[in-house]
Amino acid sequence: MKCQQCQKRPATVHYTHVINGKKTNIHVCEVCAKDSGYMTYPEEGFSLHDLLTGLFHLDTPKVDYQGHPFQQIEELRCPSCAMTFAEFKRIGKFGCIDCYHTFSNRLDPIFSRVHSGNTRHLGKIPKRKGGHLHLKKQLADYREQLATLIENEAFEKAAIVRDNIKELEQKIRSKEAGDNDEL
Amino acid sequence: MSYDQFMDQAVSPWMLEDGPDHDIVLSSRVRLARNLADYKFPVIAPSEELNHVKQFIEKEYNQASFNESGPLQFISIQDLSTIEKMVLVEKHLISPLLTKKSDTAASLISQDEQISIMINEEDHLRIQLYYPGFQLQDALNKAFEVDDWLEDKVNYAFDEKRGYLTSCPTNVGTGMRASVMMHLPALVITKQLNRMIPAINHLGVVVRGIYGEGSEALGNLFQISNQITLGKSEKNIIEDLQGVVRQLIEHERHARDKLLKELGTGLEDRIFRSLGVLKYSRIMDTKEMATRLSHVRLGVDLELIDLSRHILTELTVLTQPGFLQYHAQKTLTPRERDVLRASVIRKKLIEA
Numbered sequence: 001m002k003c004q005q006c007q008k009r010p011a012t013v014h015y016t017h018v019i020n021g022k023k024t025n026i027h028v029c030e031v032c033a034k035d036s037g038y039m040t041y042p043e044e045g046f047s048l049h050d051l052l053t054g055l056f057h058l059d060t061p062k063v064d065y066q067g068h069p070f071q072q073i074e075e076l077r078c079p080s081c082a083m084t085f086a087e088f089k090r091i092g093k094f095g096c097i098d099c100y101h102t103f104s105n106r107l108d109p110i111f112s113r114v115h116s117g118n119t120r121h122l123g124k125i126p127k128r129k130g131g132h133l134h135l136k137k138q139l140a141d142y143r144e145q146l147a148t149l150i151e152n153e154a155f156e157k158a159a160i161v162r163d164n165i166k167e168l169e170q171k172i173r174s175k176e177a178g179d180n181d182e183l
Numbered sequence: 184m185s186y187d188q189f190m191d192q193a194v195s196p197w198m199l200e201d202g203p204d205h206d207i208v209l210s211s212r213v214r215l216a217r218n219l220a221d222y223k224f225p226v227i228a229p230s231e232e233l234n235h236v237k238q239f240i241e242k243e244y245n246q247a248s249f250n251e252s253g254p255l256q257f258i259s260i261q262d263l264s265t266i267e268k269m270v271l272v273e274k275h276l277i278s279p280l281l282t283k284k285s286d287t288a289a290s291l292i293s294q295d296e297q298i299s300i301m302i303n304e305e306d307h308l309r310i311q312l313y314y315p316g317f318q319l320q321d322a323l324n325k326a327f328e329v330d331d332w333l334e335d336k337v338n339y340a341f342d343e344k345r346g347y348l349t350s351c352p353t354n355v356g357t358g359m360r361a362s363v364m365m366h367l368p369a370l371v372i373t374k375q376l377n378r379m380i381p382a383i384n385h386l387g388v389v390v391r392g393i394y395g396e397g398s399e400a401l402g403n404l405f406q407i408s409n410q411i412t413l414g415k416s417e418k419n420i421i422e423d424l425q426g427v428v429r430q431l432i433e434h435e436r437h438a439r440d441k442l443l444k445e446l447g448t449g450l451e452d453r454i455f456r457s458l459g460v461l462k463y464s465r466i467m468d469t470k471e472m473a474t475r476l477s478h479v480r481l482g483v484d485l486e487l488i489d490l491s492r493h494i495l496t497e498l499t500v501l502t503q504p505g506f507l508q509y510h511a512q513k514t515l516t517p518r519e520r521d522v523l524r525a526s527v528i529r530k531k532l533i534e535a
Contacts, residue, residue: 081223093305093350095227097220097340100348107352111345111413114353116387118414121346123357126339127331136343 003029078102139168186258186292190270190509193500194493195296195313202316205492206484207432209364209404210313212275213322215330216349216358217308218340224350225284225303233287233303240302243336244291249329253294260288266514269505275313280304298329305350306358308333317428319361319421326359327417346413356413361421363428364393368403368481369438370431376405379434387411388427402473402499407431443485454482462532466518467525472502494535502527 001011009029076085081095085103094100100107111119125137142165149158202208218224222232237259245257260268260282268282276296281288281304291300301309310333312326340348346356354360370376380390387410392400407428409420442450457478461467480495482488500506502524508515511523 081227083227091226092352093226094224094348094352095350096223097218097342097348100342100345107345110352111355115356115411115413118356118411120344120414121342121356122414123346123359123416124327124330126341126347127334128338 001027003027003032005029005032076102076106135168135172139165139172142168186256188294189256189258189274189276189292189296190267193274193506194497195274195276197295197297197313198315198496199493200315201492202314202318204432205316207365207367207435208317208428209366209496210315211317211319211322211363212314212361213312213319213326214360214362215310215326216306216347216354216360217310217330217333218348218350219307220338220340222307225287225305225307226350230287236307237287237289237302239337240289240291240300240308244300244333249293249298249332251295252298255291255293255298255300258290258292260290261285266505266508269503270509273500273503273505277301278304278309297325300329300333306354308337317363317432319363319425319428323359323361323417323421354412356411357415357417357420359412359417359420360408361417361424362406362408363424365405365407365428365431365435366403366477366480367405367431367435368477369442370435371400371403372442373438375434375438379431383407383427384410386423386427388424401470403477404473439481439485451482451487454478454485454487458482458488458532461528463529464525466521467502467528468517468521469502469504469524472524472528473499490532490535494531498528498531501531 003009003011004026005028009031011027012030013028013033014025077083078095078099079102080098083095083099085106088094088099088103094103108119142161146158146161146165149155149161198210202211219236222228222236225233241257241259244255246254248254258271260277263271263282268277271277271290272279272282274296276292276299277290278301281290281301284303287303289302291302292298297313299311299313301311310326310329312322312329314322314325342348347358349355349358367376370379376390383390389408389410391406391408393402393404393406407424409424411420415423446453457475461472461475461479476495476499479488479490480492483490483492483495501510504515504520507520507523507527515523
């Protein structure tokens, strides 16, 4: 199909216009679509980012997990930077770290959609963010090891790992208590 | 202030080495997105706040050296001319987005151009590491070292559950985008790549043409990168990406063998015609140049043409609109650029 406007390039943008119930089908090429404003492009074309940002415009659930409707959800406003949830959805960007806490309840579906079902970080931890996060990560690694060892019936090794876990748990408890003292 | 060297040399020093699988993988890159905990993200922060960040980085890191990469040069984007900005974008040292945030944006670039850190782009800090050839693991290790080194003086925005907090939800968690630039002419000619893309996407890996629009990739160059940043460790993300890249390398090598066997002289003809066009034409646009250079590169890889790959890499950068105008020291019309481009290519290829 050729573009309705220039009659030269192939029509690649197909668009249905509804005005006062009257439907018009439009078939144009990308150049004409852009010129006539049927389609807007960011200046550098489509980036991966734009593609992914598109993903959160899909409908998010209208009720929370306890079945209560999210009423003033679009009114949620970050106390630090004044970003609203509606604004966040529109531009696809957080304004500051407190947005993450403010919108916390509504983020899982968004992260899950963008990151193939994942909502929790697994990976590098800043050095500075208190040693106990590193210990916690190590603890998780040990627990995983323990499960594998038990599965393989390597009980002697499992006992060693179990002792390591106990020791680490103790360390984390005292570290957390210490952190609280500082506050 | 001396950033002239970044403008004068088309080929970054790190590109001069041949990395593993350099006939197919031109370069590897790891990028980490980081924010400072005590400042709003650039999308919303007032200029004064962003200028704080910028000044702090300048004070602490300008001329600081990270290992063997040489001193980091701090460049304030507002000090650059339009053409100079274009040059840094064409060398992939800064992003087009950074150049639009002129008054608060800056960049730290190491002498060997292997490390570039963008300041106040979409996030406060974007750390980028480049390696020649297929070296994602090394790029990751070095990116982590730079990350730790920077962290000595700043407090990163981090959350136990969500990881590194970024302005865009597509980067949260590791904040890492790892990618390789691949030259895949045989997979394009045999139309295999388009069929492979859906399967690759399924593995959380994205394939995009580097230049050109939509599905049309100029010069058969593709960027292969991870899509997800949350819920997988950096190491696992890299391993998955490496798996896909290895497969692509194998398929490309196989397709090249097959092409050579099936087309024989036909393929040789195509390659040498392109060499001829590059050597003798008087007007050359970027699109045709990309296609011709791709053919010639394939010719070098198949040992049909005796030419250094570095010349081809250099030509790709030297002939970009920003570079041409930087060296002409004036603004050129598209036609003037096409004429100058043809002459630059001719000269380089005849010298070689």
